[in-house]
Amino acid sequence: MARIMALDFGTKRTGIAVSDELKMIASGLTTVKTPELLDFLEKYFKEENVELVLVGEPKQKDDAASPVEVYILQFLKIFIKKFPEMPLKRIDERFTSKMAFQSMIDSGLKKKKRRDKALIDEISATIILQSYLYE
Numbered sequence: 001m002a003r004i005m006a007l008d009f010g011t012k013r014t015g016i017a018v019s020d021e022l023k024m025i026a027s028g029l030t031t032v033k034t035p036e037l038l039d040f041l042e043k044y045f046k047e048e049n050v051e052l053v054l055v056g057e058p059k060q061k062d063d064a065a066s067p068v069e070v071y072i073l074q075f076l077k078i079f080i081k082k083f084p085e086m087p088l089k090r091i092d093e094r095f096t097s098k099m100a101f102q103s104m105i106d107s108g109l110k111k112k113k114r115r116d117k118a119l120i121d122e123i124s125a126t127i128i129l130q131s132y133l134y135e
Contacts, residue, residue, distance in 0.1 A: 015121030
């Protein structure tokens with residue numbers, strides 16, 4: 001059985017979530033500094049069986065690409081060269097950061113913890129993955 005991974009890519013850090021092997025539950029895995037992301041993925045892919053990587057596709061309200069899309073496309077070129085056998089799929093990630101922040105409020109996290117941008121990125125990746133699993 002293999003997992004599905006979701007990435008909420010950012011220029012500074014990337015939130016990562018993975019599914020269970022039955023592909024029913026999405027869980028936040030970690031947040032990695034983006035310059036260290038490829039090394040992290042290489043190690044993770046050696047230790048765990050991943051069958052698909054979802055990468056968030058940030059769009060603005062008018063459906064235009066977000067400015068960070070340029071950096072995501074650069075990352076994807078390198079990813080495809082480094083992991084040519086790993087399937088990739090882009091997923092609309094509009095409003096995931098707002099949803100992540102709201103889920104932090106709903107779960108009762110204190111204001112100081114809600115300011116943790118890394119946690120927001122990890123939760124955003126989890127939301128991206130969970131939305132894919134629900135499809």
